[in-house]
Amino acid sequence: MIVVLSGEGQTDLGACSNAQGICNAEDFSPGPMCVLLDQLLVEPLGYSPRETTPGAFHFISEAALVERARMRKRNPRAFLAPGAKRERETGHFAANAWDLGVAAKELEVNGEIAIAVLFRDNDTTRSSAPTAWRIKWDSMLTGFQRAAFERGVPMLPNPKSEAWLMCAAKAQPFQHCAALEDLPGNDDAPNPIKDRLAAALGGRKTAQQLCDWLSEHPFEITGACEMPSFAAFYRQLQDAAHSAIQRRPG
Incomplete structure (x- = not known):
């Protein structure tokens, strides 16, 4: 199996x-979210792809x-126009x-089965509409559906990936983490x-240091x-991993 990121x-x-x-x-x-992704794939796959x-x-x-979108738009029938049910500003999702x-479908050659993971931070502020995350999530699902690719996975931390990491790094790890999603995503x-x-981590960490830390704190x-x-x-x-397993030959 391959994972397209x-x-x-x-x-x-x-x-x-x-x-x-x-x-x-x-x-x-790989960055820290790839390390996390790899950890989460161990259970359904039975091994660490990484x-x-x-x-x-x-x-x-x-x-x-x-660039792929630019090339696609040369075909007028391939243009994804905003509609009443999808906010114009989230069309790029x-x-x-x-x-x-x-792209994931193109890599499915010689019997390979792919899943695709699209990461974007939600980046909400206190003034953001409560529905902002859901609109972006649904937009990603719409895009995967348009590609006729059933193993597409949005990775959309709310408000951003640091909230997920903070859940593991807080004084009481993995306890009462829901409130982290209420924090603003604005760095200012x-x-x-x-x-x-x-x-929580004793100072700002590089991407590699975060990867190493996550490897030690599943x-x-x-x-x-x-x-x-x-x-x-x-x-x-x-769901995507189990779908890929079911399609594996043998």
Whole structure:
């Protein structure tokens, strides 16, 4: 099985080291959300893709997805127009998921089965509408559906990935984590979530340091699922992994 990823940068799912924006194996430098993803795949798959199959992760940068969208829009019938049920400002979430789903399908050769994970921070502020996260989540699902790719997984932390990490880093790990989703995602807000995570970890950490820390502090699923955004991601990932297992030959 292969896992096709797209994120926002090194501090979430990771980045390419080949300056191409598309990579796997030794050219892919995983970020902390990739380490978390790998941990969550161990149960359904029975193994760690990161440890046993270095080339299992394929990464497509946000810029590379934008280029795929540009090429797609040369075909007028392939344009994803905003509609009454999808906010115009979240149309790019649907487009990103559409192009990532198509890319995942293209990698399903020689019997390979893929799942696709699209990471975006919700980045809400205190003035954001309560429905903001759901609109973005549904937009991603719409994009994967447009690609006719059934194993697409939105990874949409609320308000951002630091909240998920904070659930594991707080003084009482994985307890009473739901309130973390009520914090503003704006880094300019008083006592932002990034500063809270840094304080909990004894200082700001690099992406590699966060990866190493996560490797030593695996996620406790029940406690983490108190956060609705994590619970939604976890359920979608498990469904995608089980679908991939069912399609494996033999």
